[in-house]
Amino acid sequence: MAVDSGHSVVKAVDAERVHGRDRRTGKAPKNPGRLRRALSTHWYAWAMVAPVVAVIGVIVGYPLLRGVYLSTTDANEANVERTIGVNHIPATYESVGLDNYRAILDDGVFWDRLAWTVVWTVSCVGLSFVLGLVLANMLNRKLKGRSCYRMALILPWAVPAFVSVFTWRLLFNEKKGVLNAILAGGGIDAIPWLNDPTWAKISVITVNVWLGVPFMLVAMLGGLQSIPGELYEAAEMDGASAWQRFRHITLPGLRTVSSTVVLISAIWTFNMFPVIFLLTRGGPGDATEILVTYAYRLSFVVSPRDFAGSAAWGVLILLLLSLFAVVYRRALRKQGEVW
Numbered sequence: 615m616a617v618d619s620g621h622s623v624v625k626a627v628d629a630e631r632v633h634g635r636d637r638r639t640g641k642a643p644k645n646p647g648r649l650r651r652a653l654s655t656h657w658y659a660w661a662m663v664a665p666v667v668a669v670i671g672v673i674v675g676y677p678l679l680r681g682v683y684l685s686t687t688d689a690n691e692a693n694v695e696r697t698i699g700v701n702h703i704p705a706t707y708e709s710v711g712l713d714n715y716r717a718i719l720d721d722g723v724f725w726d727r728l729a730w731t732v733v734w735t736v737s738c739v740g741l742s743f744v745l746g747l748v749l750a751n752m753l754n755r756k757l758k759g760r761s762c763y764r765m766a767l768i769l770p771w772a773v774p775a776f777v778s779v780f781t782w783r784l785l786f787n788e789k790k791g792v793l794n795a796i797l798a799g800g801g802i803d804a805i806p807w808l809n810d811p812t813w814a815k816i817s818v819i820t821v822n823v824w825l826g827v828p829f830m831l832v833a834m835l836g837g838l839q840s841i842p843g844e845l846y847e848a849a850e851m852d853g854a855s856a857w858q859r860f861r862h863i864t865l866p867g868l869r870t871v872s873s874t875v876v877l878i879s880a881i882w883t884f885n886m887f888p889v890i891f892l893l894t895r896g897g898p899g900d901a902t903e904i905l906v907t908y909a910y911r912l913s914f915v916v917s918p919r920d921f922a923g924s925a926a927w928g929v930l931i932l933l934l935l936s937l938f939a940v941v942y943r944r945a946l947r948k949q950g951e952v953w
Contacts, residue, residue, distance in 0.1 A: 678932075685714055685926040691918035707922070714926035723908070724930075731904040734815075735883045738822045739876060745823065746830025747872075751864070753831075754838045764835075771828035779892040782821045783808070786893075811901035814894050818902050822889045826879060837871035838864070873946050881935055905931050 653660060687707045695705040718724050753764055770778060785792050786807035794804040807817045841863065849859045885906045890896060896903030896911070903911075905927065913924035 681925040681928055684922050685929050686711060687922050688714075689922040689925075690920050694921065710922075714922055715930070718923070718926055718930065724905075724927075727903060727905050727908050728934075730815075730902070731884060734819065734822075734904055735880055737819050738826060738883045738886075739879045741819070741823045742826035742830045742879060743872070743876060745827050747834050747868075749827070749831050750834035750838055751860075753835060767831055768828045770825055771832075775825060775888045776892055778825060779821060779889055782817075782824075783893055786817055808894055809898055811898055814898055814902050818889055818893055821893060822883065822886055825889070826883070829879065830875060833871055833875040834868060837868045841867040873942075877939065877942055880938065884935060885931070905934075 686709055688710050689705075689707040693705065693707040696703050749767060753760055753767070757763075788794060788804055788806050788809060791807070793807065797804065805813055807813050845863050845867075846859055849863060854862070884904075886904075887906050887910065890902055890904055890907050891910070894902045896907050900908075909924045909927035909931065912920045912927065
């Protein structure tokens with residue numbers, strides 16, 4: 615009888631471990647086969663994700679790790695592995711630790727480029743957001759030919775960026791450009807759009823805003839159409855003015871959309887290489903050069919090409935953008951916008 619009662623207790627404990635928590639420990643029983651069951655149950659999902667993960671690892675992961683490694687060496691055009699004719703020359707660069715980062719942070723060039731990059735990013739994102747919001751409010755109303763207006767305003771987004779930039783470069787031409795021809799017709803002297811540091815900065819900001827407004831317009835228009843019209847009707851019946859409706863209904867309703875598009879646009883603009891490089895090549899002098907164009911210059915323009923220095927600049931750019939994204943996300947969480 616004692617043996618039977620002992621077996622009964624053991625069976626009861628085992629059953630409790632299977633169906634619930636362990637009475638003695640109070641914890642859920644360990645299940646070593648959970649991962650195996652998940653893989654066998656959802657094998658098709660893992661099979662679908664695996665190629666994407668592999669492609670991202672090859673296209674993004676390896677270059678990123680390779681760049682981080684090169685940033686800790688003294689690699690340049692003269693000491694990397696290369697083949698000249700039938701002669702194979704092995705790599706002779708060495709590890710230098712964080713010396714490249716120290717040299718960059720101690721150099722005033724980095725801080726000058728960073729200051730202009732921040733001004734460039736804030737100006738472009740701010741102007742694009744304001745113009746996109748204004749145009750979205752206008753196109754959200756019922757007006758004749760609204761579809762044509764939408765198509766015309768989205769057109770800059772459909773045209774390849776390099777085509778748009780080259781077109782603007784022709785417009786900014788100091789001697790034969792359309793803009794100076796219009797000014798000359800009004801008796802105004804020609805403006806050196808791309809040959810004066812101040813005007814060159816204004817020019818690149820103008821072109822990037824022109825390219826960025828369609829993205830903001832589409833995002834803001836979608837956000838506006840998701841706001842219930844009953845809110846505006848109720849506010850209008852209560853005597854709210856147009857500004858009050860915009861302030862207390864439109865802006866709060868667009869908070870989630872606007873916070874997302876501002877972050878995306880800021881990251882894009884911070885690394886907007888085509889506009890700067892194709893329009894001014896960082897000139898005149900280095901007036902319009904941002905961080906990413908300077909990193910490109912080190913790797914492909916100067917001689918000997920400084921691969922390690924360019925990689926270090928790239929890693930610093932990545933760290934700055936990551937820090938901005940973390941701070942921005944924490945600020946949104948404090949405001950109750952979690953995404």
